[in-house]
Amino acid sequence: EQKSTRVHVGLQKLEKGAQDVAAMKITLAQEEEKLQQADLTTTQMLKKLQRSSLEAKKEADAVSKIKEKCEIDANRIAGEKLLAEKDLAKAQPFVEEAERAVNSIKPNDLNELKKLQKPSDIIKLIFDVVGLLKMQKLNPVEPTQVILGIGKEKRTFTFLKDSYKLMQHGLLSDARFLQSIFSFSKYDKDLINDETIELMQPYLEIYEYNALVARNASKAAEGLCTWSRAMNSYHEASKIVKPKLEALRIAQGRLDAAQRELDKAENKLRGCTEILNDLQNDFEAQMQKKQKIANGATAIRKKMEQATTLIDGLSGERARWTDDSSKFDIAKQCLVGDVALASAFISYCGGFNQEFRAIIMQQKLTPDLNAREIPTTNNLHLIDFLVNLAQRGDWALEGLPTDPLSLQNGILVTRSSRYPLLIDPQGQALNWIKNHGAHQLPTFGTTALSSQRLRDQLEYCMAEGKALIITGIQQSLDPMLDPVLEKNIIIKGKSKFIKILDKLCEMNDSFTMYLITRLPNPIFSPEDQAKTTVVDFTVTRRGLEEQLLARVIRHESKALEEQLQTVMEQVAKNTRSLLQLDEELLERLSANQGNLLDDDALINVLSATKTMALDVQKKN
Numbered sequence: 001e002q003k004s005t006r007v008h009v010g011l012q013k014l015e016k017g018a019q020d021v022a023a024m025k026i027t028l029a030q031e032e033e034k035l036q037q038a039d040l041t042t043t044q045m046l047k048k049l050q051r052s053s054l055e056a057k058k059e060a061d062a063v064s065k066i067k068e069k070c071e072i073d074a075n076r077i078a079g080e081k082l083l084a085e086k087d088l089a090k091a092q093p094f095v096e097e098a099e100r101a102v103n104s105i106k107p108n109d110l111n112e113l114k115k116l117q118k119p120s121d122i123i124k125l126i127f128d129v130v131g132l133l134k135m136q137k138l139n140p141v142e143p144t145q146v147i148l149g150i151g152k153e154k155r156t157f158t159f160l161k162d163s164y165k166l167m168q169h170g171l172l173s174d175a176r177f178l179q180s181i182f183s184f185s186k187y188d189k190d191l192i193n194d195e196t197i198e199l200m201q202p203y204l205e206i207y208e209y210n211a212l213v214a215r216n217a218s219k220a221a222e223g224l225c226t227w228s229r230a231m232n233s234y235h236e237a238s239k240i241v242k243p244k245l246e247a248l249r250i251a252q253g254r255l256d257a258a259q260r261e262l263d264k265a266e267n268k269l270r271g272c273t274e275i276l277n278d279l280q281n282d283f284e285a286q287m288q289k290k291q292k293i294a295n296g297a298t299a300i301r302k303k304m305e306q307a308t309t310l311i312d313g314l315s316g317e318r319a320r321w322t323d324d325s326s327k328f329d330i331a332k333q334c335l336v337g338d339v340a341l342a343s344a345f346i347s348y349c350g351g352f353n354q355e356f357r358a359i360i361m362q363q364k365l366t367p368d369l370n371a372r373e374i375p376t377t378n379n380l381h382l383i384d385f386l387v388n389l390a391q392r393g394d395w396a397l398e399g400l401p402t403d404p405l406s407l408q409n410g411i412l413v414t415r416s417s418r419y420p421l422l423i424d425p426q427g428q429a430l431n432w433i434k435n436h437g438a439h440q441l442p443t444f445g446t447t448a449l450s451s452q453r454l455r456d457q458l459e460y461c462m463a464e465g466k467a468l469i470i471t472g473i474q475q476s477l478d479p480m481l482d483p484v485l486e487k488n489i490i491i492k493g494k495s496k497f498i499k500i501l502d503k504l505c506e507m508n509d510s511f512t513m514y515l516i517t518r519l520p521n522p523i524f525s526p527e528d529q530a531k532t533t534v535v536d537f538t539v540t541r542r543g544l545e546e547q548l549l550a551r552v553i554r555h556e557s558k559a560l561e562e563q564l565q566t567v568m569e570q571v572a573k574n575t576r577s578l579l580q581l582d583e584e585l586l587e588r589l590s591a592n593q594g595n596l597l598d599d600d601a602l603i604n605v606l607s608a609t610k611t612m613a614l615d616v617q618k619k620n
Helices: 002-103 107-114 121-133 164-169 177-191 194-204 211-217 219-294 296-313 315-333 335-348 354-371 382-386 389-397 404-415 428-436 454-464 479-485 526-531 541-556 558-591 600-619
Strands: 143-148 155-160 420-423 467-471 489-492 495-500 503-506 512-517 533-536
Touching: 002 177, 002 219, 002 296, 107 177, 107 219, 121 143, 121 164, 121 194, 121 211, 121 219, 177 219, 194 219, 211 219, 315 335, 335 354, 335 382, 335 404, 354 404, 382 404, 389 404, 389 428, 404 420, 404 428, 404 533, 420 428, 428 467, 428 512, 454 467, 454 479, 454 495, 454 503, 479 495
Parallel strands: 420 512, 420 533, 467 512
Antiparallel strands: 143 155, 489 495, 495 503
């Protein structure tokens, strides 16, 4: 589809180019008349730009003064903010004391307190105060006798009846009790009101309501006692600090306002600077345009002559592309069926010889597609469909025979998504693979399935993106290879891994693996065949003839063999060059959006293409 589009567009561009050449002859005379008028207009515009540049400079100086004043105001307000923050920090010790008290309470201490069957009165009173701070429900006011103090200093007096039972089933039953106390100290302490403090005062005024008496009863009670007193102290201190907090907010607002003014000034300055830069760029552009107009007539004449010669020289390509264009419509109609045949060939035909492959493709799959009314190309040549001449030439240089079976095997090895398992009794596949993947082979070359270092070699090749060639395959595969053959890839971040035995090994996308057996007729299990692409590389008569001929020539006339190798390399290189040049030519033609003759780079490519095409044809 892409090539069809490019050919159609290329033909349209060549036709349009021929029309533009004719039109260019007319415009050339008109452009020469415009040259004198453009020169006068450019001179007048440059004078105007110079005046505008001076005006922009004055505006930039004025904005700089505004910016300087805003910066002075911002520095002054920042100093006021710093003083307000210092006053605010004076209330912080009470918060820190409360946090230390909460942090001193350990879960074991709290669990121990929960288990007390008869907690002392100090513990009950402490939980009454905690309940008041946490806005918990308490029992109605009722007098009772309480005992407080340590040792001989204990005393009994009348006080309010505690609400410990309510706290025990409420606050203490919460598994996140400590977290709620810490959260209160951090986020809710400013919600304490005067009414709560007033209700707490009878408890706090008791002499025995202190950390020493509480610690004698329970470690957890000591922390809660200290915390409750710290919350009371923080509330008292915040009465003084809150006006300063308000002053700090006002100062911050003034600082924000000053910053906004500064931002406006800077934006205005940037705008003026951009205008000044634009004017300067316009000035320089006009100077270049003046020179460009002066050389315009000469450039148009030169381009017209160059384009005329080029389009006439590409008449052969135009005829060939016209013929290709008519064939593309037919090819597109059969594309779905042809792709289905090619996919089936790669998926299922590797393990068979040439005769059985022909039976599968011609007597089984093709009639089936025809029965389903799926169009296919008559007598589709799969080799031409799946690989171009340049690739075949490269394979021949790498040692792959040029007979149809060998070319089919090359397609199966390079196009299959599964790793190939090659039946190679004569060693033909091994020689080709070593040459084909020479740039990707590890330093140790090939390895064997029986090698004691196989696992280390596999891990190395996977991590470094190398090609691992494993020889000595019999009629079964090592289970260690199963995760690799099945491509059980684990993705972690941007890296890929495969688990081999008990180790997670890194997987490089460039990694590939070839399995080779020298058995002429191996019997692999269905599971092994499903994990790999089995390819029968048993040498054909033609392939054997080519190998024997090469050996005879190498033995009888080494110089002739070297000359043949050089000729083959040159032919392959020339074929690649022709295909690449043709592809580049079509790509540049189809990518061109404007006038063909206005694209100097495209004209140069077309010229170079024609020159090189003629040179390649002579060499071939």
